[in-house]
Structures are given as structure tokens and as C-alpha cells.
Amino acid sequence: xxxxxxxxxxxxxxxxxxxxxxxxxxxxxxxxxxxxxxxxxxxxxxxxxxxxxxxxxxxxxxxxxxxxxxxxxxxxxxxxxxxxxxxxxxxxxxxxxxxxxxxxxxxxxxxxxxxxxxxxxxxxxxxxxxxxxxxxxxxxxxxxxxxxxxxxxxxxxxxxxxxxxxxxxxxxxxxxxxxxxxxxxxxxxxxxxxxxxxxxxxxxxxxxxxxxxxxxxxxxxxxxxxxxxxxxxxxxxxxxxxxxxxxxxxxxxxxxxxxxxxxxxxxxxxxxxxxxxxxxxxxxxxxxxxxxxxxxxxxxxxxxxxxxxxxxxxxxxxxxxxxxxxxxxxxxxxxxxxxxxxxxxxxxxxxxxxxxxxxxxxxxxxxxxxxxxxxxxxxxxxxxxxxxxxxxxxxxxxxxxxxxxxxxxxxxxxxxxxxxxxxxxxxxxxxxxxxxxxxxxxxxxxxxxxxxxx
Amino acid sequence: xxxxxxxxxxxxxxxxxxxxxxxxxxxxxxxxxxxxxxxxxxxxxxxxxxxxxxxxxxxxxxxxxxxxxxxxxxxxxxxxxxxxxxxxxxxxxxxxxxxxxxxxxxxxxxxxxxxxxxxxxxxxxxxxxxxxxxxxxxxxxxxxxxxxxxxxxxxxxxxxxxxxxxxxxxxxxxxxxxxxxxxxxxxxxxxxxxxxxxxxxxxxxxxxxxxxxxxxxxxxxxxxxxxxxxxxxxxxxxxxxxxxxxxxxxxxxxxxxxxxxxxxxxxxxxxxxxxxxxxxxxxxxxxxxxxxxxxxxxxxxxxxxxxxxxxxxxxxxxxxxxxxxxxxxxxxxxxxxxxxxxxxxxxxxxxxxxxxxxxxxxxxxxxxxxxxxxxxxxxxxxxxxxxxxxxxxxxxxxxxxxxxxxxxxxxxxxxxxxxxxxxxxxxxxxxxxxxxxxxxxxxxxxxxxxxxxx
Numbered sequence: 070x071x072x073x074x075x076x077x078x079x080x081x082x083x084x085x086x087x088x089x090x091x092x093x094x095x096x097x098x099x100x101x102x103x104x105x106x107x108x109x110x111x112x113x114x115x116x117x118x119x120x121x122x123x124x125x126x127x128x129x130x131x132x133x134x135x136x137x138x139x140x141x142x143x144x145x146x147x148x149x150x151x152x153x154x155x156x157x158x159x160x161x162x163x164x165x166x167x168x169x170x171x172x173x174x175x176x177x178x179x180x181x182x183x184x185x186x187x188x189x190x191x192x193x194x195x196x197x198x199x200x201x202x203x204x205x206x207x208x209x210x211x212x213x214x215x216x217x218x219x220x221x222x223x224x225x226x227x228x229x230x231x232x233x234x235x236x237x238x239x240x241x242x243x244x245x246x247x248x249x250x251x252x253x254x255x256x257x258x259x260x261x262x263x264x265x266x267x268x269x270x271x272x273x274x275x276x277x278x279x280x281x282x283x284x285x286x287x288x289x290x291x292x293x294x295x296x297x298x299x300x301x302x303x304x305x306x307x308x309x310x311x312x313x314x315x316x317x318x319x320x321x322x323x324x325x326x327x328x329x330x331x332x333x334x335x336x337x338x339x340x341x342x343x344x345x346x347x348x349x350x351x352x353x354x355x356x357x358x359x360x361x362x363x364x365x366x367x368x369x370x371x372x373x374x375x376x377x378x379x380x381x382x383x384x385x386x387x388x389x390x391x392x393x394x395x396x397x398x399x400x401x402x403x404x405x406x407x408x409x410x411x412x413x414x415x416x417x418x419x420x421x422x423x424x425x426x427x428x429x430x431x432x433x434x435x436x437x438x439x440x441x442x443x444x445x446x447x448x449x450x451x452x453x454x455x456x457x458x459x460x461x462x463x464x465x466x467x468x469x470x471x472x473x474x475x476x477x478x479x480x481x482x483x484x485x486x487x488x489x490x491x492x493x494x495x496x497x498x499x500x501x502x503x504x505x506x507x508x509x510x511x512x513x514x515x516x517x518x519x520x521x522x523x
Numbered sequence: 524x525x526x527x528x529x530x531x532x533x534x535x536x537x538x539x540x541x542x543x544x545x546x547x548x549x550x551x552x553x554x555x556x557x558x559x560x561x562x563x564x565x566x567x568x569x570x571x572x573x574x575x576x577x578x579x580x581x582x583x584x585x586x587x588x589x590x591x592x593x594x595x596x597x598x599x600x601x602x603x604x605x606x607x608x609x610x611x612x613x614x615x616x617x618x619x620x621x622x623x624x625x626x627x628x629x630x631x632x633x634x635x636x637x638x639x640x641x642x643x644x645x646x647x648x649x650x651x652x653x654x655x656x657x658x659x660x661x662x663x664x665x666x667x668x669x670x671x672x673x674x675x676x677x678x679x680x681x682x683x684x685x686x687x688x689x690x691x692x693x694x695x696x697x698x699x700x701x702x703x704x705x706x707x708x709x710x711x712x713x714x715x716x717x718x719x720x721x722x723x724x725x726x727x728x729x730x731x732x733x734x735x736x737x738x739x740x741x742x743x744x745x746x747x748x749x750x751x752x753x754x755x756x757x758x759x760x761x762x763x764x765x766x767x768x769x770x771x772x773x774x775x776x777x778x779x780x781x782x783x784x785x786x787x788x789x790x791x792x793x794x795x796x797x798x799x800x801x802x803x804x805x806x807x808x809x810x811x812x813x814x815x816x817x818x819x820x821x822x823x824x825x826x827x828x829x830x831x832x833x834x835x836x837x838x839x840x841x842x843x844x845x846x847x848x849x850x851x852x853x854x855x856x857x858x859x860x861x862x863x864x865x866x867x868x869x870x871x872x873x874x875x876x877x878x879x880x881x882x883x884x885x886x887x888x889x890x891x892x893x894x895x896x897x898x899x900x901x902x903x904x905x906x907x908x909x910x911x912x913x914x915x916x917x918x919x920x921x922x923x924x925x926x927x928x929x930x931x932x933x934x935x936x937x938x939x940x941x942x943x944x945x946x947x948x949x950x951x952x953x954x955x956x957x958x959x960x961x962x963x964x965x966x967x968x969x970x971x972x973x974x975x976x977x
Contacts, residue, residue: 180942217899248899
């Protein structure tokens with residue numbers, strides 16, 4: 070076998086032309102329920118909210134592969150395929166016999182994997198003849214990605230940005246505006262739900278759940294608009310499967326099968342997309358790969374949440390979704406990994422976790438940033454705080470291999486770069502990082518907001 | 524011929540293992556003179572200031588190719604080869620028959636090509652047994668790059684950062700500190716020259732020339748330290764030749780010879796490195812490629828400067844260098860393209876320009892940022908203000924082709940990304956950009972500071 074280079078690149082011709090739909094392989098993912106009566110929501114009930122094509126994808130439980138339209142392939146070609154990188158320098162610094170690989174999704178201006186679904190959703194919205202879309206953004210990566218995609222395909226865009234993030238990351242707002250988006254800190258007085266949340270929680274820094282409610286309301290009130298979501302939903306996991314498909318192809322060039330695959334998990338789309346084709350192999354008994362979801366201890370939906378039907382937003386406007394959740398009323402503490410600050414979790418990831426196919430870990434911020442700085446100094450790239458959760462876990466696994474002498478192959482998702490997260494690094498450098506972990510009583514308050522009927 | 528993909532990548536095996544030394548091909552580049560007597564500076568006179576190996580490279584006028592040490596090849600492999608990108612989407616938006624290519628150097632955490640020389644200089648300093656180095660940074664890209672390289676090779680680093688830049692880009696400072704560097708806004712009270720400049724110009728925002736003086740003084744006063752420079756000098760152009768070598772190899776895969784090559788020019792290292800092997804072909808009569816240097820109208824060393832012996836720094840501590848210069852006393856206005864805010868120009872680029880092998884253009888900021896935003900919205904990547912000077916010129920050339928119907932092939936250097944330049948984009952979005960151009964009287968003040976003897 071040839072020596073593995075630092076970066077395994079696919080050619081543009083080798084870039085997958087179909088997404089992988091894990092729903093076709095796994096046990097059935099529970100669908101949306103109507104909160105009023107607990108009945109399944111018919112497809113027609115979703116058409117006023119989401120783009121038509123993404124609803125088809127959301128509900129598709131039969132086709133394992135779904136063609137990527139040429140226009141999206143062209144857009145992907147501007148920044149994909151992305152490399153699988155062998156972390157030789159980190160391995161050396163750790164003195165581990167483990168082999169560490171990361172799939173790097175940060176080499177585009179949005180700074181993360183989010184562009185993979187943004188391109189698809191903007192394309193479908195334009196094709197449907199819409200004039201614009203609304204969305205929410207936490208860390209700002211999704212909003213940046215969607216701004217880029219909307220500028221490219223010619224769509225208007227309104228972004229509700231979690232207020233805490235908009236204050237921590239003022240330049241994210243400028244970036245989105247440079248691409249032509251309108252950015253509103255959330256909760257805001259521009260919506261009924263925003264006004265209500267502000268009245269009930271004066272001074273709140275907001276959350277993804279609040280911002281989703283505002284974006285939903287604005288889409289519903291605006292002609293020719295729909296709402297698009299950057300994570301959680303099945304069709305977003307589908308779009309993100311390009312990550313896993315490319316990673317699998319690249320590793321197979323060198324006959325590599327990962328023993329462990331690690332991803333950070335906020336809404337779950339990056340993790341779901343990364344593991345998708347590998348999980349298919351495992352569910353079919355073709356591999357024994359282990360999968361680990363990593364979340365912040367401050368927002369532990371998998372490790373301390375409940376598997377229940379819940380709203381996807383704080384304003385309780387969405388249908389109910391079966392997922393691991395802390396309750397839609399759980400407002401996470403300001404945590405620098407804004408992209409992981411969400412009360413729920415992808416129904417696909419939740420189901421796989423519930424069935425025992427994925428395990429989960431959580432870490433506090435200081436530990437995560439220590440890993441981030443070690444990674445930056447050895448591998449060069451300054452990672453996003455979200456991605457650094459996966460790095461921390463990969464380092465722990467590599468050190469476990471050092472202790473046992475095992476030569477495991479570990480693949481993790483480096484979902485993005487930290488160039489717009491310098492306030493967080495500044496706090497870490499100054500030793501002023503907040504390691505908040507919710508108490509059981511805090512969690513009970515969130516669980517009390519779970520719908521009682523379903 | 525096969526269709527040209529969006530991105531032409533070389534494999535790591537194909538990455539050049541030798542730098543290209545244009546000095547061996549071109550008419551002799553004038554050497555350093557002693558300002559006290561106008562005599563050439565002997566090699567020994569430079570050993571106390573610069574690393575020994577880089578002095579050898581600086582003065583090497585005979586070897587066209589110089590081997591890249593394995594350790595630097597390994598470092599390069601973390602982020603190189605970098606792609607040549609076909610700007611299909613920009614071409615379409617312009618409706619031009621021209622074929623636009625850019626060599627993209629921004630896909631690393633320093634955000635620019637600067638890492639190519641930082642890696643080399645940090646490696647040679649460590650190999651020589653030094654404990655640390657000092658440097659200056661303008662836009663912050665060089666300081667970031669050197670921080671990364673010093674963290675990797677295990678060297679201490681003190682960075683004097685132009686005060687204007689450190690105020691416009693606070694997060695650049697945090698980035699460098701995250702990699703372990705000590706960052707001091709310049710002019711500062713930590714050096715004699717800094718104190719003198721502050722006394723003579725209270726409230727000054729500083730310049731690269733000032734920061735160089737401070738870094739030189741600190742290196743001279745610190746045991747086991749040398750000074751390293753991120754541009755201008757011949758050995759930096761040598762290290763940056765990796766850009767041109769890779770670009771040439773990539774284009775040759777598709778039988779492409781550029782009609783025009785365009786680069787932004789501050790100190791000149793990116794331009795010099797990009798054109799190096801192409802210029803060798805031209806000087807040997809093997810091609811008719813045209814070369815264009817692009818600079819800001821606010822700091823027009825090529826387009827309005829004089830070809831004269833001058834100091835490289837404001838404090839007049841360096842030997843004299845024959846170059847296009849505005850005078851070491853010229854303090855440029857605050858301009859967002861901090862990396863282009865330097866009174867002088869690479870002696871190599873200056874000589875080639877003087878001999879008529881390169882032409883030069885200048886643009887004001889608003890025009891440059893209009894081009895930058897157009898590029899961002901069509902090609903995805905948000906460019907650095909410096910790089911956007913080259914984009915503006917490439918767009919002008921492409922529009923000229925549209926007018927004449929010519930199908931010219933244009934290659935430009937996209938030296939970096941603008942992720943740490945959001946204050947500049949914010950000003951542009953708000954219509955508050957400053958289009959300062961120095962008057963002839965302003966320039967005369969600078970010229971009055973040129974040494975009289977040489």
C-alpha cells in the first residue's frame with residue numbers, strides 16, 4: 070500500500086453525484102406529529118413552511134441514493150471535494166500509535182460544512198420560484214453559508230442571529246451583509262414570538278430555538294418566502310452525507326476502514342452526514358466501526374436529555390419531532406460553541422443513538438479549547454470551537470491507544486475554522502473561560518416544557 | 524484537451540522540491556550598500572541581523588534552483604500544493620471571452636501566502652540554534668504566518684504590529700497570541716526608535732517601516748535572536764517562488780500559457796514568487812507573457828515612486844537597497860490593505876519593472892472593494908483587501924477582452940482571504956471608505972527623506 074499523504078484529495082470527477090439517504094437503511098425514523106392532536110402531519114401541511122423538494126427528501130425512506138442536481142454539483146465544485154487529512158503532526162505530538170484522520174470542511178468562506186446544505190436549499194428555493202428565504206443562525210456559520218448560496222442563486226435572505234452570538238461575533242454579521250443578507254439579532258421586536266420571548270425573559274441572549282421561531286413567523290408572513298433550517302432535519306443530514314461519501318471514497322483508496330468515527334453534535338447534521346455511508350455498512354454487518362457523538366457539557370441533549378416528541382423551536386410553532394431533547398424551553402447558557410447550543414438533536418442521530426449504534430460524550434469548554442490550541446499549534450489550522458469537541462474526543466481516544474498500544478484508526482470531522490471565534494480564544498488565552506454545566510434542577514425546568522400529550 | 528476543472532490540484536508528490544531563484548536568470552539585482560560610505564555591505568555585515576542560510580539565499584545570483592529542505596517540504600505538505608482555480612462563475616458574471624485563473628494561497632490559518640516564507644525562515648532560525656526571532660507585521664498576515672511556523676518549530680517570537688492594523692484587526696493579535704507570539708503595537712515605547720518616532724509624530728498610526736525598525740532594534744539587543752522579514756528581500760521572493768512553480772505545473776497539465784499574469788504588490792514577494800518561473804521563460808524568449816503589478820493609489824511606490832537607494836525602514840537602520848521607493852520617511856495613510864502599506868518595493872520586482880518587464884497600475888480602495896464583493900458573490904471566497912487589487916485589475920483586463928472579443932488567458936494571485944478584514948468590509952458596505960491619494964507635495968516630503976549620498 071502506498072504511503073498515505075498528508076491530504077487525500079479526490080478529483081472533481083470523483084466527487085459523489087448522489088447523496089446518501091441513511092433513512093433507507095436504518096429502522097424507521099419517527100415522523101412529524103401535529104401538536105394539537107398527536108396525529109401525523111401530512112405532506113401538504115409542510116408545504117407552506119418548507120421548500121417542496123426538501124420535503125420530499127425529508128420524508129423519503131426508500132431511496133438509498135438521491136441524485137444531486139447539476140447546478141449543485143457545479144456549486145460544490147467551487148470548494149469540494151474537501152480533503153481527508155492525516156494528522157501526522159498531532160500523532161507525533163501525542164506519541165500515539167493510533168492513526169488520526171480528519172475530514173476538513175472549513176476551506177470555504179462560510180468556514181464550515183454548512184455550505185453543503187445551504188447550496189442545496191437555496192437552489193431548490195430558487196427553482197421553486199421563491200423570492201426569498203428566512204433562517205436562523207447560532208454561531209453564524211449557517212447564516213454565512215446561506216448568505217453565500219443566496220447571493221449565488223439570486224435569492225433574498227433574512228437571518229435571525231442568536232443575540233449572544235451576534236454580540237460575540239460582530240464580524241459574522243458583516244460577512245453575511247457583504248453577501249447581501251439582512252441580519253436581525255434574536256430575540257427581536259420584529260416578530261410576535263420575539264416580542265413575547267423578550268417580555269418573558271428580559272435581557273436574554275437568545276437561543277437557536279428562539280431564532281427558529283422568529284424565522285418561521287417571518288417566512289409565514291412574507292409572500293414568496295419559505296423557511297430553511299441548517300441542521301436537525303433529515304434532508305439536511307442527506308445533503309451533509311457528501312462529507313461521509315467523500316471521506317469513505319478517500320480512505321478506501323488506501324484500504325482504510327476507521328475503527329472509530331467522531332463528530333461534534335449540535336443539531337446533528339454534520340455528524341449524521343459524516344457517518345451516513347459508514348453507518349450503512351455497520352447496519353448491514355459489513356463493519357464494526359464505532360461512532361461517537363460529542364456535545365458540550367453545557368447543552369447535553371444526548372448525554373442527559375430525554376428521547377421524546379418535542380418542538381424544534383422555543384416558540385412551539387413547529388410540529389413535534391421525536392428526538393433527544395432538553396425541552397424547547399431550555400435556554401442554554403452563553404457558550405462559545407454557538408453551533409452546539411440547541412435543545413434538541415437530529416431525529417436520525419437520536420434514533421441511532423437510542424438503538425445503541427452511536428455513543429455520546431460531553432466536555433466542558435476549557436478542556437475543548439486546550440485541545441483546540443494543541444491542534445492549532447501542531448496541525449496549523451485554527452479549529453472552530455464546535456469542531457474542537459471532536460478534536461478533544463479524538464485526542465482522548467488516541468491517548469487511550471497510547472496506554473494500550475492499540476493502533477486504532479480514528480476519523481473525526483473537522484467541521485470548520487475558528488477565524489470568527491477569536492473572542493472565545495481571547496477568553497481562553499486569558500484563563501477566563503466559563504465551564505458552566507447545568508444542574509439537574511436546571512434540566513428539570515427544561516423537561517417541564519416538554520409537550521404532555523405525545 | 525481535457526476540460527479544465529474548477530480547481531487544478533497537484534498531488535503532494537508533484538509539489539516542487541526546489542525553489543526557483545529568478546536572480547540567476549535576470550540582469551544583476553543591485554546589492555546592499557552601507558549608508559555611511561556607499562560601499563557594498565560584506566556578507567559578514569549581515570550575519571548579526573539575519574539568519575545565516577537566508578543570507579546565502581539573498582546573495583545567490585548563480586543557482587536557478589535551490590533545494591527545499593525535507594522539514595520545510597513536510598510543513599508545506601500540511602497546506603500545499605494550493606489550487607489553481609478557474610474562475611468560471613466570475614467569467615460568466617462578466618460575460619467575458621477571457622479565461623480567468625487564480626492561484627489561491629488563502630487556505631491556511633494565516634490566511635495568505637506568507638506561510639511559505641515563514642516556514643522556511645523559522646526552520647532556518649531553529650536549525651541555526653537561535654532561541655527566537657523578531658519581526659514586523661502590517662495587515663497581520665505575516666505575523667500570523669510566522670506565529671504558526673514558530674509554534675511548530677519551537678521558537679520564541681516577538682511581533683511589532685503596525686498600530687493602525689492592530690486597532691483595525693484586534694483579532695489578528697489574538698490569533699498570533701493563540702500560537703504563542705508576543706505582539707506589540709508599533710510604534711511602541713519598548714524601543715529607542717519607537718520612542719523617537721512617537722516623540723516626532725505623536726498619535727501616528729505607524730507603518731511597516733516603523734515596525735521594521737523596532738523589530739531590528741529588539742533583535743539586536745536580544746541574545747540568540749535574529750530579525751526576519753516577510754517581504755521585499757530576495758530570499759523571501761525565492762521562498763514564494765513555490766507559488767509560481769506550482770501554478771506553472773498545474774497550467775501546463777492543460778497546455779495553458781497565460782497571456783497576462785497579475786499580482787498585488789506591497790513589498791513585492793507574492794508578485795515576485797508568482798511570476799518567477801514565468802518570467803524566466805519570458806527573459807529567455809520562450810513566452811510573451813505580460814506581467815502587471817497592482818498597488819494601492821494611497822501608496823504608489825512603482826507608479827509614482829523613484830528608483831533609488833533607500834533604507835528599508837523608517838528608523839534608517841537597514842543598509843541601503845536599490846528599489847522603487849516613496850522615501851523611508853513616507854508614512855502612508857491608514858489604508859485597509861495594510862499589507863500594501865510600505866514605502867519601498869522588492870529589489871527584484873523593482874529591477875524587472877525598471878527594465879520594462881513588468882508594468883504597474885494603481886487603484887483606489889472603493890474600486891478595489893467593489894471588485895472584492897463581486898468576486899465574493901460569484902466565486903464564493905471573500906478575498907483579502909490586498910488580493911482584491913489583483914482581482915480589480917483582472918476584471919478590468921477581462922472587460923477589455925469583452926470589448927475586443929479577445930480570448931486572453933489571465934492568471935492572477937489570490938494571495939489571501941479577508942476573514943480578519945471585516946472592519947474594512949463594514950466601512951465599504953456603509954459607503955464610508957476613504958479614497959485618499961497622496962498629492963505631489965505629499966510625495967515630495969517622502970522623497971526629501973531619501974539618502975543624498977548614493
